[in-house]
Amino acid sequence: MTAVRTQPLVACPGKSSEIPKREIHTVALIGPPNSGKSTLFNRLTRLRQKVGNYPGITVEQRVGLLTAGGPEIKLIDLPGVYSLTPYSEDERVAVDVLTGKMDGLPRPDAILLVLDVTNLSRQLVLAAPVIALGLPILVLLNMADVFTKGGGSLDVLKLAAELGAPVAMVSATQGSGLDAVERFLREAHDRRPGALLPILQDLPQCRKWANQLSHRVDYQRPLPSVWTRRLDDIFLHKLWGPLIFVIVVGAVFQTVFGLGQPMSTAFQDLLTSLGQQAAPFISNSLLRSLLLDGLWKGVSSVLVFLPQILLLFLFIGILEDSGYLARAALIADRTMRSVGLNGKAFIPLLSAYACAVPAIMATRTIENKRDRIATILIAPFMTCSARLPVYTMVIAAFIPNRPVLGPVVGTRAVAMLSLYVLGFAMAVATAKALKSSVLRSRDVAFIMELPPYRWPKWKSLGLRLMDRANAFIFRAGTVILGVSILLWALTYLPMHNGQPPAIADSAIAKVGHFIEPAIRPLGFNWRIGVGLLSSFAAREVIIATMGTLHGVDPESHGMALQEALKSDLTPAGAIALLVFFAFAMQCASTMAVVRRETNSWKWPILQFLYMTAVAYVAAFVAYRVTLLYWY
């Protein structure tokens, strides 16, 4: 057995001085899923990028800047792909970028190919088509540390000669061997035709070639991790497996909901008081109102989601990087299948009970595009925490608390529980409908690699949290800001002698009166209509709006508002309102995030229309049925 020597780290095939040098401006980073490509990208660019121990994590391409001791070089991170057959969307992106067909991106001048050396014979399948592109290429054999420790070995020189490209042993997690990249970028040459490589598209042939090649370079796989098997004996045990699963899931839910909720409330209070403290410093009342009631309120309504988002992603990040998330998906698959989804949708859907925004961001772990969109579309039906204050207020105002099952479970608890069940049932029904029609998968229903267990790295977790927070604040935040300023303007117009109108004369009241005919069949008057309109920014906003409309402060006069509501709604109208809130997509943040994650307005608009239509019809039915049978 040839032991791997640390020198030479870079093996170059033959002399290349006769071949013309190339100037490098753009470099593409490509590798199979789970090859440690994202960690390497982080190392090379120091740019934030999602890193995970879960196959198929990089669903979007990212560009970073790389300095190799010379002028700046653009580094394009391609999605993790197994081959270059343009079969999946990820592969199409990779092929388009590499051949210069991707809009807005120049054709790369050189390629960095990352392969997990602990699994080389399999990962080499990608090498043939990538090398065949003919661009200057450096092959990085990643996870060299794990490979050597586990007793793996190969002849690096021979591999370089066979591939006709320089090969370097590196460890992205430890940062070792990366000077090879710098040297390569400084001295990259046009490649001369090297080994006989199989034809681009023929996968079985690439596989055969990869297998034979790994034999020729005396490749010895490292011993498989004993720990991974031992841990799987526990985590996938018939009895302990599901038990640990339930505990883990419970802990995630409890943390996001139990800890995140008070954190959000405290954060909200802090933001509100900050705004109030700033108020005396703005003398112009109109400007003050715009800044505080419009802008700051909008900003706060986005920021309050942050604690929950960060908590959820910290949790998911730990599960993902350690390798447990793949096992959780495996255990959940059996149950998720009954609604036509796969196991990977479980964690996102569970998170949606806290908030649909992080849940939709968490669907990135689902690499099947159709399954991912189906999961995104049903997530907002889960009863999120923003619905709770609305439910609590309406239930307290209209449903008398009578015992149903003993003294503990009363009518109000039953009403609350029914609303949770209602949302869940509609999510299931929608998933079934979607998966058996427009979003039926053409791929194998469920196929997943179980990566070895690894310790999560705090640095990579931290980078990812920053990345999530940024994406949320800047991309979703701009939409919310616009909506809140618009709502503010509608309550402030038309102005009379520089004074804002009374709320009943404002533009928003006109809008309320305008839509009244449409909502009267649901038992709502114009004031509820205005509340509904404002709640499309965020559900809980309806409470503040109703407070404003009735001239009562929602914080200090909660009971007064409940009393005031009774002048707007009959009990049947109240039931209809609850049902409407259970189904409607009243959340600008969610729409902004769906837009971002699906990269089109098509899905958020369809989702909005569908959910609002369902909400309208269901509220109408609820109103009529309640009128007929109860009140």
Add this chain to the structure above:
Amino acid sequence: MTQMPVALTDLEIGEGGAIAHIALPPTHQQFLTRIGIVPGAEITFSRRAPLGDPSVYSVDGTEVALRAETANYIFVQRGHFPRLGDMA
């Protein structure tokens, strides 16, 4: 002695073999190919998920989970291959 190929789902835990053929539509096959499930590849049945399905198979040293609805159509020529981790 040559035996008839059996479906992956007919293997016992720890049993393995070389993939003989895959009776699935081309798009599915292509998908499987990418993760190494191709005729000729060595595959071992590692374990079942706690609820009985999917099952975990070891292909080229990587653990891959498949549902029975897929594994049913992958046929192997039975033979002995050490289960992942048995050498350790």
